[in-house]
Amino acid sequence: MALISDGRFIEDAWRRLADEEALPKTGKFIVSLPRLEHAVEVLGPTATFGVIIPNTTEPSALIAALPRLDLISIAFPAFADGRGFSLARLLRRAAFKGELRASGRLVADQYPHAIGCGFDTIEIPDDLAERQDEGQWRAALNAYSMSYQRGYAGRGSILEARRKAVRS
Amino acid sequence: MTAVDLRVAQRPNAPMTTYRYDEYDAAFVSERVAEFREQVNRRLSGALTEEEFRPFRLMNGLYLQLHAYMLRVAIPYGTLTARQMRRLADIADRWDKGYGHFTTRQNLQYNWPKLVDTPDILESLADVEMHAIQTSGNCIRNVTADHFAGVAPDEIEDPRPTAEFLRQWSSLHSEFSFLPRKFKIAVTGAAHDRAAILVHDIGLRVVKNDTGEIGYQVVVGGGLGRSPFIGKVVGDFVPREDLLAFLEAILRVYNRFGRRDNKYKARVKILVHEKGIDEIRAAVEAEFAAMDRSAFDHDPEEFARIAAFFAPPPYESLPATSALLRAAKLETPAFANFVDVNVGAHKIPGYAIVTVSLKPIGGVPGDATSEQMRVLAEASERFGFGELRVSHEQNIILPHVKQDDLFALWSMLDAAGLATANAGLVSDIISCPGLDYCSLATARSIPIAQAISKRFSDMSRQRRIGKLGVKISGCINACGHHHVGAIGILGLEKKGQESYQITLGGDPTFSASIGEILGPGVTAEQVPDVVEHLVDYYLAEREEGEAFIDTWRRIGHARFKDVLRREGEDGADI
Known part of the structure; x- marks a missing residue:
């Protein structure tokens, strides 16, 4: 897997735990959703862990665990399945401040969408990363100077800019 | 003869009656072109x-069709300037085969562009403030509106500022560009629905509440395709300041819960149908209540900025009726017929709304040659403040013509083969491109439209029949409505043969209804016969003032079925 952050391919500091693997004492690791409740119960307040969730997850199912989570990875079963974008928005609305990761076969052209909805990082398979190199991801990040929506992250809002122009 | 001299006809400087890009709009569209150019390069490089x-080419309007790529250009809310129309003509000549096809959703399709040329075409469009953004793909499509917007006498408010507001909001939306399926929005501000809002994913109707405040009735879950549904009211009165937030709530519910397991069940109409409108309304209201609406707080200012662009042109003060027009009608019967059929009432005294039919007898519905586009551009400059509209019936509208100028306009149109006096009549057929172009089609549509049109080529017979909407689709996706x-x-297609299923009683307006099946399918050759029998039966049965659909509603579907069965027994071979 390759990880993209701020338009660069970076080393992944996180490790995805297999379900049969015991919870480690140290390090950054990601558990599956069914193990989350147990992990929250047994891990101490200093443990650094995250969860990977299907894009159909109800945000309410995570609310209790949110303050404990340092990372939430949302699985994209197909790159054109946009449910993860709305889920990311809802998790940000629920005040999740940790790393939000999109995991799946997302293509570089979706990068601005992901950033806009609150994702920090994108995790893609190696074969995809080979075809779509860092340059393409960075270009996608800079493809648009502004956006027409307001309240979405990343680019500046055209609506805000117009408002400023009227009032100055 | 009181003919108006074409050489001295007024040619007002085209005033601004539609939205103009500011620096942000221009930058956005040109960035979009640059991005697409790079996407094409990356496709070619692997x-x-x-x-x-x-999905990215589709979101830029580029389809792979049966024989070639097809590029679908957006004409937001159907409004075009003369300059834009000329550019469409130039593109048709330079990169296509000299013509374009106006569609049922206020778009223009080029049927023969090359993939490598499309970035240049998009750049040429951007130069005149046009684009092909979101004319396809599983995103919010080109927002359409009443083609008589701003000029219809029955209007509460011009729907185009709302449509432009939504065009911008929906452009490259971070969250809603990978929806379960396409999403179409239409807006009307009038008492009569000319935008078919009840068969859109979201239909918006401008309404006034008891205190005179403007808001929107929001309808969701209408649509045609293989499972047709009439939309249902999800918000009775949504104040303007809440519109974007309310739509965002609907889109979020749809994006999360719309079906993705079967593309034929993925439209919002299926979600509404399966969950029921009450459950959907509750979900939308809950989402709306949970949203941070501060992000929408200042949108009224932006709305006012946009609305200012749609100011009425500098109309002259004229008498309600024109003596010139009356005299010209008496003098030239063909012109009189044109006026009676294709010219509608305008809200300003002395003006008229002219429908230019793109349905010549035996022609391809919605097609226009580059030469015709230039004539239309010229006509709009001479006689209509340089503004044109595209209707979902695939015709062109000149929305502000002085009644005094109608004869000169008609003469000009007639010389260009654009004066067919059939707006709303049986030969004003809506048709999809069908098997002649489309890779989805299961049968031909255009030749069927042509055959029906030829069957009713006697224009006086057409006028006697009156208003009658004939609509043809070449497959169950129902692009021909x-x-x-x-x-x-x-x-x-049945066992390798084309088979045509006939339905009666469909209606796209506020009294919307879905047509009912008449009987077993018929062959392509039989279609004009069947239509003719139905029309003859209607003529025999109709009461004073009844249109076809009125008679059908009054006497019922069974009677129409019976008549065809009897005709069959009489050896009419249907």
Whole structure:
């Protein structure tokens, strides 16, 4: 897997735990959703862990665990399945401040969408990363100077800019 | 003869009657072109697979059709300037085969562009403030509106500022660009629905509440396709300041819960149908209540900025009726027929709304040659403040013509083969491109439309028949809106043969209804016969003032079925 952050391919500091693997004492690791409740119960307040969730997850199912989570990875079963974008928005609305990761076969052209909805990082398979190199991801990040929506992250809002122009 | 001299006809400087890009709009569209150019390069280099490229080319209006690529250009809310129309003509000449096809959703399609040329075409469009953004793909599509917007006497408010507001909001939306399926929004501000809002994913109707405040009735879950549905009211009165937030709530509910397991069940109409409108309304209201609406707080200012662009042109103060017009009608019967059929009432005294039919007898519905586009551009400058509209019936509208100028306009149109006096009549057929172009089609549509049109080539007979919507689709995706045709025709394929299913009683307006099936399918050759029998039966049965659909509603579907069965027994071979 390759990880993209701020338009660069970076080393992944996180490790995805297999379900049969015991919870480690140290390090950054990601558990599956069914193990989350147990992990929250047994891990101490200093443990650094995250969860990977299907894009159909109800945000309410995570609310209790949110303050404990340092990372939430949302699985994209197909790159054109946009449910993860709305889920990311809802998790940000629920005040999740940790790393939000999109995991799946997302293509570089979706990068601005992901950033806009609150994702920090994108995790893609190696074969995809080979075809779509860092340059393409960075270009996608800079493809648009502004956006027409307001309240979405990343680019500046055209609506805000117009408002400023009227009032100055 | 009181003919107006074309050489001295007024040619006002085209005033601004539609939205103009500011620096942000211009930058956005040109960035979009640059991005697409790079996407094409990456497709050619293999960085993007065809599967990956597909949603991005679709979101820029580029389809892979039966024989070639097809580029669908947006004409937001159907409004065009003369300059834009000329550019469409130039593109048709330079990169296509000298013509374009106006569609049922206020778009223009080029049927023969090359993939490598499309970035240049998009750049040429951007130069005149046009684009092909979101004319396809599983995103919010080109927002359409009443083609008589701003000039219809029955209007509460011009719907185009709302449509432009939504065009911008929906452009490259971070969250809603990978929806379960396409999402179409239409807006009307009038008492009569000319935008078919009840068969859109979201239909918006401008309404006034008891205190005179303007808001929107919001309808969701209408649509045609293989499972037609009439939209249902999800918000009775949504104040303007809440519109974007309310729509965002609907889109979020749809994006999360719309079906993705079967593309034929993925439209919001299916979600509404399966969950029921009450459950959907509750979900939308809950989402709306949970949203941070501060992000929308200042949108009224932006709305006012946009609305200012749609100011009325500098109309002259004129008498309500024109003596010139009356005299010219007496002098020239063909002109009189044109006026009676294609010219509608305007809200300003002395002016008229002119429908230019793109349905010549035996022609391809919605097609216009580059030469015709230039004539239309010229006509709009001479006689209509340089503004044109495209209707969902695939015709062109000149929305502000002085009644005094109608004869000169008609003469000009007639010389260009654009004066067919059939707006709303049986030969004003809506048709999809069908098997002649489309890779989805199961049967031909255009030749069927041509055959019906020729069958009714006697214009006086057409006028006697009166208003009659014939709509033809070449497959169950229903791009030709057959479900809402008073006579609907659906082309299917049965055992390698084209078979046409006829429906009766469809209606796309506020009294919307889905057509009912008449009987077993018929062959392509039989379609004009069947239509003719139905029309003759209607003529025999109709009461004073009844249109086809009125008679059908009054006497019932069974009687129409019976008559065809009897005709069959009489050896009429249907």
